[in-house]
Amino acid sequence: MAIADVKEYTHLSPEEVEELGRELDQIRADIEESRNSDDAAYINRMITIQRRLATAGRITLFASKWKPAFFAGAAMLGVAKILENMEIGHNVMHGQWDWMNDPEIHSSTWDWDTAQPAEQWKHSHNYVHHQFTNVLGHDNDIGYGILRMAREQKWNVFNLGQPIYNALLASLFQWGVALHDLDIESIRKMEKDPEVMKKQLKQIGVKVRRQVGKDYIFFPLLTGPAAIQTAKANALANLTRNLWSYMIIFCGHFPDGALHFSEEEIEDETRAEWYLRQMLGSANFTGSRTLHIMSGNLGYQIEHHLFPDLPSNRYEEISNRVRPLCEKYGVPYTTGPLHRQYGQALRTIMKLSLPNKFTKPARHDSADSVEVPRGRKKDSERPTRRTETGTWTSRASA
Amino acid sequence: MVAERVPEKVAGATRKLPWTNIRRIGAGLTTPLHPDDYLSLINPLWTARELRGRIEKVIPETDDAATIVIRPGWGWHYDHVPGQYVGIGIQVEGKFHWRSYSVSSPPKRTGRTIAITVRAMPEGFLSEHLVSGLEPGTILRLAAPNGDFVLPDPPPAKLFFLVGGSGITPVMSMLRTLDRRGTMPDVVLAYSSPTQDRMIFRDELQALQDKHEGLRLHEQYTDDDGILEMSDLDRVCPDWRERETYACGPAPMLDACEEHWEQADLEDHLHLERFSLDLGGDGAEGGTLTFTNSHKEIEVDGAKTVLEAGEEAGLGLPYGCRMGICHTCTLTLAEGTVRDLRNGDEYNGPNVSIQTCVTALAGDCTLDY
Numbered sequence: 217m218a219i220a221d222v223k224e225y226t227h228l229s230p231e232e233v234e235e236l237g238r239e240l241d242q243i244r245a246d247i248e249e250s251r252n253s254d255d256a257a258y259i260n261r262m263i264t265i266q267r268r269l270a271t272a273g274r275i276t277l278f279a280s281k282w283k284p285a286f287f288a289g290a291a292m293l294g295v296a297k298i299l300e301n302m303e304i305g306h307n308v309m310h311g312q313w314d315w316m317n318d319p320e321i322h323s324s325t326w327d328w329d330t331a332q333p334a335e336q337w338k339h340s341h342n343y344v345h346h347q348f349t350n351v352l353g354h355d356n357d358i359g360y361g362i363l364r365m366a367r368e369q370k371w372n373v374f375n376l377g378q379p380i381y382n383a384l385l386a387s388l389f390q391w392g393v394a395l396h397d398l399d400i401e402s403i404r405k406m407e408k409d410p411e412v413m414k415k416q417l418k419q420i421g422v423k424v425r426r427q428v429g430k431d432y433i434f435f436p437l438l439t440g441p442a443a444i445q446t447a448k449a450n451a452l453a454n455l456t457r458n459l460w461s462y463m464i465i466f467c468g469h470f471p472d473g474a475l476h477f478s479e480e481e482i483e484d485e486t487r488a489e490w491y492l493r494q495m496l497g498s499a500n501f502t503g504s505r506t507l508h509i510m511s512g513n514l515g516y517q518i519e520h521h522l523f524p525d526l527p528s529n530r531y532e533e534i535s536n537r538v539r540p541l542c543e544k545y546g547v548p549y550t551t552g553p554l555h556r557q558y559g560q561a562l563r564t565i566m567k568l569s570l571p572n573k574f575t576k577p578a579r580h581d582s583a584d585s586v587e588v589p590r591g592r593k594k595d596s597e598r599p600t601r602r603t604e605t606g607t608w609t610s611r612a613s614a
Numbered sequence: 615m616v617a618e619r620v621p622e623k624v625a626g627a628t629r630k631l632p633w634t635n636i637r638r639i640g641a642g643l644t645t646p647l648h649p650d651d652y653l654s655l656i657n658p659l660w661t662a663r664e665l666r667g668r669i670e671k672v673i674p675e676t677d678d679a680a681t682i683v684i685r686p687g688w689g690w691h692y693d694h695v696p697g698q699y700v701g702i703g704i705q706v707e708g709k710f711h712w713r714s715y716s717v718s719s720p721p722k723r724t725g726r727t728i729a730i731t732v733r734a735m736p737e738g739f740l741s742e743h744l745v746s747g748l749e750p751g752t753i754l755r756l757a758a759p760n761g762d763f764v765l766p767d768p769p770p771a772k773l774f775f776l777v778g779g780s781g782i783t784p785v786m787s788m789l790r791t792l793d794r795r796g797t798m799p800d801v802v803l804a805y806s807s808p809t810q811d812r813m814i815f816r817d818e819l820q821a822l823q824d825k826h827e828g829l830r831l832h833e834q835y836t837d838d839d840g841i842l843e844m845s846d847l848d849r850v851c852p853d854w855r856e857r858e859t860y861a862c863g864p865a866p867m868l869d870a871c872e873e874h875w876e877q878a879d880l881e882d883h884l885h886l887e888r889f890s891l892d893l894g895g896d897g898a899e900g901g902t903l904t905f906t907n908s909h910k911e912i913e914v915d916g917a918k919t920v921l922e923a924g925e926e927a928g929l930g931l932p933y934g935c936r937m938g939i940c941h942t943c944t945l946t947l948a949e950g951t952v953r954d955l956r957n958g959d960e961y962n963g964p965n966v967s968i969q970t971c972v973t974a975l976a977g978d979c980t981l982d983y
Contacts, residue, residue, distance in 0.1 A: 256708030267647075267655055317703070317710035317934045317942050319664050319755075320651075324932065324944070327646035334646075343907070426645040434642050600909045604930075 218352055218368050218478040218588075222492040225475075226547055236545050237488025240522060243537050247526050251315055258529045259313050259321060262303055262509075270296035273453070274435060280445035290449040294456035295510075300329045301461055302512030303528060309338055310606040311525040323606055330457075331394035331427050333419040340397035342606035344598075346524050347490075350469055350497035351477045352588040354598065357469065358476065360385070360392065361401055361592070364568045366476045368588045371571045378569035382562075389458035394420055399592055463558055464511040470561035471499040472578055473550035478588075482599060490602070494521035495542065500535070500551035507554070508532070518549065524605045650688070658753045659687030665756040669748055670727055675814045679733040679780065680745045681718060685726060686756055692725045694759035696787040697860075697887070701757025701939035702730065704740065704748075710755060710942075711740050712935030716784035716862075716887070717759065720791040731814060733780035757939045763862065763887035764788075768797065770858040774851055775803040776842075776871060778863025782814050784887055785862060789822060789829075798826040802851045806834040806842050806863070841867075844874040855880060862887040898953040898976040905929060905983045906948060914975055920945075920952060921970035929983065931970060938972035945970055950979030 219225045223233050273292030279285035305328030307313070313321045327334045340356065348354035352368050359365035362385055364375045385392050398416050402408045431450040436443040468474075475496045485493070498517040508515045508531075516531035519538055526534070542549040551557075567575045640649035650661035659668055667684040674680050686692075694700070699714040719729035734745040765773075765788050775785045782805060792798045807813035813833065823831045832850050834842045847854050855878060861871045868886050875884040898916035903923050905911070914923040921943055924931040934942030938956060947963040952973040954961070960976060961968050970981075 251708060253705070253708040256705065264655060267652055271652060271655075314932055316705070316708055317712075317940070318705070319940070319942060322932075322942070329646060423646075426642070429642055430645050438643070 218366070218476045219496070220478045220480040222477070222481060222489050222496060225496070226492065226545070228492075228545060228547075232545065233488045233492060234486070236541065236547075237486070237491050239541055240488075240491050240538075243534060244523055244526065247523070247530050247534065248315070251527060251530075255527050255529060256316050256318075259304070259308075259316075259527070262299065263321070266296050266299040266304060269293075269299070277435070277446045277449050278439045278442065280439060280442045280449050286445055286449050289446075290452040290456070293450065293453035294460075297329055297453055297457040298460050298510055301457060302464065302514065303509055305329065306341075306512050306514075307528045309334055310342060312527045314525070327423075329427075330390045331420070331424050332390070332396065333394075333416075333423045336397035336416060336419065337393070338606060342524070343595075346521065346605035347602050348482065348598070349494055349521060350475065351479065351482055351493075353479055354482065354593055356396070356399075356592055360396060361399070361590075362392070363565055365470055365564060366588075367568065367572055367577060368476065368478075369568075370587050370589060371568075372590075375569050378565050382565050386459055386462040387455060389462040390454065394424065401591060405591075460510070463554075464514050466561045467499065467501050467554065467557040468514060468517040469498060470564055471550060471552070471557040472560045472564075473548060474499040485599075487602075491522055492547065494518070495538075495547055495549070497521070498550070499557060500549070501554045501557045502551055503554055515554075518551075659685065661687060662689035665689055665758065667728075667754050667756045669750050669752045669754065671750055672745075672748055675731060676733075676812050678745065678812065679731060679814045681729050681731045682744060682748065683719075683727050683729045684754070684756070686728060690728075690756065691758075692721060692723055692728070694721050694728070695764040696720060696791040697764040697784040698759040698761040698787075699763075699784070699887075700728070700730065700759050701755075701935065702744075703755030703757070703934075703940055704743065704752075705754075706740070706743055710934065710940070712755075712757070712937075712940040713740050714757075714760075714935075714937070714939055716761075716763075716787065718783045718786045718790075720787055720794055731780065731783045731786070733814065755940075760939075761887070763860065763885060765792075765860075769799050771799050772853070772857040773799055773801045774854050774857035774859040775801065775805075776859060776861040776863070776867075777803065778806045778842075778867045779808075780814060781862035781864070781887070783862075785860065786815055786818075788860070789819075793822055793826070798828050801826075801829045802832065802854075802857070803829070804832040804834065804842060804847075804850050806836050806867075808837045809835055844870055847874070858883050858885070860885045860887075898955075898974040901950070901975045901978040903927075903975055904978070904980045906980055907983055916953075916974050916976070918974060919955065919971055920968065920973050920975065920979075920981070923975070924970065924981075924983070931983065933971055936971045938969050941969060943970045944968065946982040948980040948982050951976040952979060 223230060269292050273289050273296055276285050276289035276292060280289055305326060308321055308326045309323050309328070311323040314323050319325060345355055345357040350358065352358065352366060359369065362381050363378055364371065398420070399408065403413060431454065432447050435450060436447040439446040477493060477497065481493060495518055498521045500518050501515045503515055513528035513531045514520060516535050519531040519534045522538065523534065539549055637649045644652060648663055650663050654661040659666055666687040669682060670685050671683040672680050673683065694717050697716065699716045701712055701714050703710040703712045715730040715732055717728055718731040719727070732741050732744045734742040763784055769792060777785050785803070803819070805813065805819070810816065819831055823829050842850065851857070859875070861868055861884065865888065868888060871884060872886065875881045900914050900916035903912050903914050903920065905924065905927065908929055910927045910929060912923055912927040921931055921933055921936070931945070932942055934940035944967050947961060947966045947968045949963045951960055951962045952968050953959070953976045954973050956972055961973070963980070
């Protein structure tokens, strides 16, 4: 069921919703107030560990003709790439560390170790996904234009191939993400502004050339006789990162319990209602401290969506305050072990490859919702943006 | 003005760093990072991405002032002009705070260090931290030397330095340079300090006075003698009208100087250094400021900085020093013209990086934010 009004769905009065909003604002204020040198040390330590690990991995691969070195090097590099993309890059680009005033760890200057240009990521993710989270027709991350992830999304015979597209998306995740902001569908329909398209393609081209050059040409050549093995190890590291980040990201909004919303919800939505939508539309997962760091603290997806620009190392602490709030107001707080959350997401992918009439709606679905056509909204058709989701430069996007 | 965060350009500007080309090739291996990002893991000073420095020594000068000796990292040129200041960014409780301080050491091309001298101000939380809270080994950020409170070369034949408190620092750099080069002209230094104990560099200045016939030092202890009034000038330095005067000290003192020299119709011979951002430019025309991403629009006059205008519009724009040093506030100008309030320079879009904290609108502008 797509929710048209979060207040009605949660049976909260407008006053209660505003009160909830004030309590969440208070959490934000407390965390902002208490950011300190320990937090700064955390991100600096993370960056140091990540760079050392990447260096160690690259050096180990000079011996990549020897099997144990091949796997050890690929593993170190894979973990380094995961840390860089998830706990460092994603979070820095949200502006989580901008408060430090450090020009070297700043959302405006960071670029990450993946094929998507930072500028396009900040548009498609910080703005489009974080502000319009799970709003049908507005949030392009509901299936990324490839998968049908809500019953309201119109079925097409093309969707029968979902299990295959899903496997491809998982293994080629970095390339899927790289093309995400480009909006291939609008290019196919000849609706894309050619100026913007040219600019975006150029950005992607430069970034892809550099990434591919590094992993598949320069480093392999540097290792001389081990070149082929090194290239393979680098591919393995990239694949590991792809599969892992794909899985973590699919656990954010696709498990059962993460709800969708219709366009009516975001008409005149207040800040408190936006908070409420973020809570209803996101899903956490449980696990060890290491698991949370390796997933960029996106196991605290609810907290991340409430406060996208607060430092990720604080999400655990924030969750200890958000959970009681959810209980107090009777708002569901979706969480579970990683395997269960991903299992549910996978089930939805399989199920929705078929037309609605062949499958039973889940408890939180309803069969009679309006169908939402495919295609994306232009920025000019969207409501004013919120600044707390992080910045981006619009020149590169539609 | 235009923020350049591309390391090649920082390093390339000098043509002195032999490693520049090697590092540029290395970038193919380290992309999207720079080789310096890895080299600085070994030694934090091995990076030209942002200017950095390491604190070598903190030398107490008086009870509340200290000289901080800094070893700059890659990309530093050691070619400041005596009297100029540098931006210092120090991380306190995780956050970089920026201030500018005059360099008190003389420039030395073969140098390995620079020195600043700082007095802990009662309300100055950063100066307090600098004087008492810094361990040798601390890494800080630097901004390249700047400022036009400098002596011409060769120096004027007759000089008058009018100094209050820690305003001595840029003057000390000038005096040390004149001493080192053996070009000390006819100099009068009128130096005010609350007490003898709190007078920074007193011993060194007296030694200089003994060494150079042309240098005369007037010490004024304001706790006992009261402040140096402009009417005292004829007594302290009777020929002040014939001298090039350099004044540095508290704002009321500088205001009084300015007025006094104007009345004597000698304002061209007075040079001032103020330690707060002086947006003394003529301002700009103002206009409508549009933020594209946040769809906000605001009417601003030409005296308000872009940063202030954005904050008024309710946007949390990035900022650091708020005085044009640190470039944290840099945003992209998509359309229109802004004027730098410090010097009147104009910057036109599209796609130009501007420092929002020191620029104002010269007509309608659009910013990518």
